[in-house]
Amino acid sequence: MPQIVGPFELAAKAAFYIVAAGTLAGAWAAVAARNLFRAALGLAVALFGVAILYLFLEAEFLAVAQILVYVGAILTLLVFGVMLTSRIADPAVPRWNRQVWAALALAAVLGLGLAHLLAHAPWAVHADSAPVKLPVLGKTILSTYLLPFELLSVLLLGALVGAIFIARKDPE
Amino acid sequence: MIIPLPHVLVVSAALFALGVFGALSRRNAIGILMSIELILNSANLNFIAFGRAWGTTDGAPQVLALIVIGIAAAGAVVGLALVLAIYRHRQTISADEIKLLKG
Numbered sequence A: 001m002p003q004i005v006g007p008f009e010l011a012a013k014a015a016f017y018i019v020a021a022g023t024l025a026g027a028w029a030a031v032a033a034r035n036l037f038r039a040a041l042g043l044a045v046a047l048f049g050v051a052i053l054y055l056f057l058e059a060e061f062l063a064v065a066q067i068l069v070y071v072g073a074i075l076t077l078l079v080f081g082v083m084l085t086s087r088i089a090d091p092a093v094p095r096w097n098r099q100v101w102a103a104l105a106l107a108a109v110l111g112l113g114l115a116h117l118l119a120h121a122p123w124a125v126h127a128d129s130a131p132v133k134l135p136v137l138g139k140t141i142l143s144t145y146l147l148p149f150e151l152l153s154v155l156l157l158g159a160l161v162g163a164i165f166i167a168r169k170d171p172e
Numbered sequence B: 001m002i003i004p005l006p007h008v009l010v011v012s013a014a015l016f017a018l019g020v021f022g023a024l025s026r027r028n029a030i031g032i033l034m035s036i037e038l039i040l041n042s043a044n045l046n047f048i049a050f051g052r053a054w055g056t057t058d059g060a061p062q063v064l065a066l067i068v069i070g071i072a073a074a075g076a077v078v079g080l081a082l083v084l085a086i087y088r089h090r091q092t093i094s095a096d097e098i099k100l101l102k103g
Helices: A007-032 A036-056 A060-085 A100-120 A134-141 A146-167 B005-025 B029-053 B060-090
Strands: none
Touching: A007 A036, A007 B005, A007 B029, A036 A060, A036 B005, A036 B029, A060 A134, A060 B029, A060 B060, A100 B005, A134 B060, A146 B060, B005 B029, B029 B060
16 A cells, blocks of 8 residues: 555544444444344444454455454354344343443453553554565465464364254254 | 554454453353454454554464454354254353353
């Protein structure tokens, strides 16, 4: 990507913060919505937002993969699970367990501490580095990281077989 | 990189904290699975942000993030199968009502 200057850079930054805020709002809906279906929609917003954040970081292939795998596959699966199991809209079902306040305090401390730490650490940043081209990425996957890639395909096959075995009806 | 690295890291830390909160406090097992997906996404965002900022030339962070996405898919599939099996046997997927193994 060529060096952007002036108002374009400002607009890109503003767009980043808007997308980040939307992502976090979706994530909050995903963890806090009473209706589990709404939580799934919030998760969709969050996952889509993360895909756009990947675009800001110039990882185009990953953004597309994120949308295909997460929004396309995993989210559909989760919505199926929601539909098949729970009384999603029943307000009598409490959404949180008894340790909700402890969990909130822990998450707040963790989040604020991490944010403070990460924001103030002296990272060595190479500002002039070029984004990775897609052919290079493909070569890296299929040469240096070929073994994890193939192991992942075996893992996915195992997960597929295992999921079918676990979720099928008991042969009575 | 247009966006300063710490700003991306703060977004990712917030995403992680929200995921931890959901995973610890949700009663519904599917809600817990959703929160875990958020945590994995925040880790991926960190991979990409650091890889971009440190100028890796071979795309290794993106490969790692792709592998994490694949493992998350496998985990979600098995987790949902377990949830369905438990629901069929016990008619509930509230994580605090499933205590068969509690002594």
